[in-house]
Amino acid sequence: MITEVGHFSLVLALLMSILLAVYPMWGAARNDIRMMSLARPLAIAMLLFTLIAYASLTWAFINNDFSLSYVAQTSNSLLPVYYRITAVWGGHEGSFLLWITILALWTGAVALFSRPMPLQMVARVLAILGLVAVGFYLFILLASNPFERMLPFFPVDGRDLNPLLQDIGMIIHPPTLYMGYVGFSVAFAFAIAALISGKLDSTWARWSRPWTLAAWIFLTIGIALGSWWAYYELGWGGWWFWDPVENASFMPWLVGTGLLHSLAVTEKRKIFQSWTILLAIAAFSLSLLGTFLVRSGVLVSVHSFASDPTRGLFILGILIVTIGGSLLLYALKAPGLKGQGQYHAISREVLMMGNNVFLTAATMVVLLGTLLPLVHKELGLGSISIGAPFFDQMFTYLIVPFVFLLGVGPLSRWKKQSPAALKNQILLALGLSLSAGVLINQAYSTFSYLATLGSVLACWIFVTSVQEVVQRTGKAFNLNALTKLTRSHWGMIAGHVGFAVTLMGIALTSQYSVEKDVRMAAGESAELAGYQFVFKGVKPLNGPNYTGTSGHVDVFDKGQLVASLDAQKRFYTVQRSMMTEAAIDSGISRDLYVALGEQLDNGDWGLRLYVKPFVNWIWLGALIMALGGLLSATDKRYRLSKVALAKKSKQYTVSHTASSPEVLK
Template identity: 50%
Template structure:
């Protein structure tokens, strides 16, 4: 009976989402405050019934209810309990239910914490979120029902979860990524709410900024977790493949980054209002586009959940409705969006504008490369494959300009920068960056490539700028600590996020150019030298896992005859589906990773193997940088300005 209760809860959530989509917005149009005030209660109702439905789905997976189709197709009685629970979103139907549940969580959070909103704007925002929830609940109910039964012939056991997903990455990555995807719906709803109510003062941006930053932080961590998961799970040692689904998460991140900066200008200077509205629309639209790419089957990817044209068409209709409707609303109201104030070429606004243009250009370049094979197929052109060379060349070229502008822009003042001596400061920064970029890589490796020099010069250019910012902020204070406090958490959040970008860029530059990898034929007792490390193959053994059998290698790693690590690469065999998976053995540290993966056995005794050995310098900096960026975004929203319980008028007065 439990699955039927889950189905009933879904239907009730669908009904209440329809009411949430209609009643508050009808109240805004009719100027009926009583209808506007229903938004909060309806938001809680949608959340409650979705939470009940998802809890029932978890119950079905945990208790091996193979009468439920998604449980039978994606679980097995031998699966560890934690993988059983994560398997609930390791499939199309369950992941979509999680998607809508997280949307309702964001909706309730807005209803609960946005108490300073006017009743009209709050009703508009929650009403827009209700429309999105209704659309996707319709999608779940009519095309992707997670409670569909297999009756009366219930299978004795399930088909098992894809071995690729039997990993902590499935537990952490999808929920975090979805929180970022769905979180941009709040920025979208605020933008559309402003268009509906005609409120284009800077206050709606101030209300929207904490939600945008939080969504961006979740998306940043989600993308980093996906990269880390692919790095150690796939056995290739790669951390980014420009896969269509990876691109689908990267594009809204780029637009969201531009949105954060645009909102900062709108709040502080009452400028870039149109930018803030359009970027909010496109950030969520790109999130929906990612959902379409993952679930429609139009593009092939190891990450894709489904290949169903009906589902793809449904999401495409939602995407068209969202983009088309919001842009049409923007077109009708564009003339009403007024800005006040001006800025000169040498000002922070000017450089933020140029950076935003570059971020948008990068996003659309990635979109072009991702969809070009699809367009070629649709128009019967010759088969096209757009791979890493295209994306790397375009992305790296534009990032040179982005980092160059960042190093200057964050030092400039608002409106007009007329501080004396700033050109001398820039010259000192430039010379220092160029010299350090020449000396440091040569000292560390004895090699120097122009790509490394250029990348590290840009890194040290931004680092010099960050150091200069701290000096400027603390120069006239009684003490360094007093200066730190005076700068404010908003400044330090921005500073940490930019430092995170520097750390990630350092990792990308160094691991891309100094990565060492080589394939070997080894047997027990062999020693192999790679760079400064000796890899001793102690033995190969067979072990029994909870639902697999594995060949495990025991490899000791030495440097200067001192043992630094022991790693255990595995080749796993999952009996239910007959899958084979590679589990790399990795010894990680702040400065390098030592990476060992087993390819294929070379004799019947399974004591001789083909293995891949890799030394990957600074690869962990990729993910530590992402963590710093997310931390900076979260720190920014702790600014007390976003906790002030003030009216719209008083907020506007403080600007």
């Protein structure tokens, strides 16, 4: 009965989304306050019905209702309760229900936290979100229904959750990633609403920017969690391997980063409106493209969810309608968009636009490398592979000018910057960065030019960030001066420093990581990068739905015990699959990593040993970047009093619709 309630709630949510897509937009066109006022209650109703549907499916998993086809395919009675809850998004149908639930959450958040905004703008934004939701509610009800029954015959137990997903990383990674993916729908809705109204000014950018920051924060954390999960769960020691589905999340992040900077320029200088709108459309379009790639069956990946081409065609239709419609509107409206500000060829505006160009170029590289093999195969030209060397080489070319502009941009003035005024700062930063980068790499026995380049670039960002703070606070550099800097400013600094930390981690661990495959019996040892790995033997392992073997390894540094590691091989009895669970001792400057291989003859075991310097800086930098986004999103100019925002809202509405007798009633 509860699952039927969930199914019916999805139907009601679809109905609410249709009404939300039609009535507020119609009301905005007619300047009818009563119709526009329906936007918020309809958005909240859509959210409530979607939450009921999601809760119903969760109840079915917790109570092992294997009469539901989806539950039978992705769960098992031996599965721990916390994995049964997260198994809701362990397959295609449930993960898509999570997707539209998050879309409903974002829509509800806009409805609840946009009270001071002009009613006309809110109505259009929510209507566009409702229109996006219509397509996806139709998709889940017609092609991907998680509430389908297997009556009258159904299994007494389920096929179990994919062992790869039975991990804490998969508990938090998908919801966080989806919050970022879907969050760009809000930026998209603001952009389309602004295009329709024809009023693209600094006020629009100020409304849109906190929502864009929130989506970017979630996507940053989600990508970092996915990288961290791949690092410790897959057992091969890698943190990123340019998997097509990983690329699908990376592309909207690159464009979203450019969008944040472009919104800042539009808000501050009232220019680049056309470019900002295009980036907002591109960010959400790439999110939809990622959804298509994951669920269409065109990709083979540990992350992909579907192999049904019918589903892929449905999502492709949504993608074409969304992108095509928005670009058509953009083509009609963009020629009339003209910036109000003036700027010189050398200025902060131009430098920030330059970085946008490099971010866009990086996105095109990832898009080309991801889609070209698919297109090549579909055209009957055979299979080709574009792997990590291509991406690594192209990003090496792009990262140098990008990082240079990233450091110089904040030091520059708006409107016009004299190159001579920056000369001393640039030379000082360059000297310090080169010295620090070379010195850092002297700590390793082998010298790597790529690692040195990455270190120099990371140091460049850090030094120029310090210079920018000193420049802002003046010669009287003290605590009082620092406290006067806004949260948005500190957010920018944290974002740039976080990127520098990640870049340093990538450069050092990519070039200086060492590994060794060894054959060891109990009591034998192996040396790697100055560490002594001593294999103590194995013992049986029993879990709730698996059995296996645990191998114990002690690690010594100069005779001192520094780590005791237990690497596991697990056999999942229902799925009949073997999984490797690596053992890792993490530190700020290195990771010791052991993966247990197969048992060999004479009782020996194969082991893979790694020493990975500074690998944790990759994820530490992502967290610092996310913290920077949070600081910027909570800046006081986005937290104005309701009275102040209401005044701005009234001024916007009166200036834009004063000629309408309907609004002035």
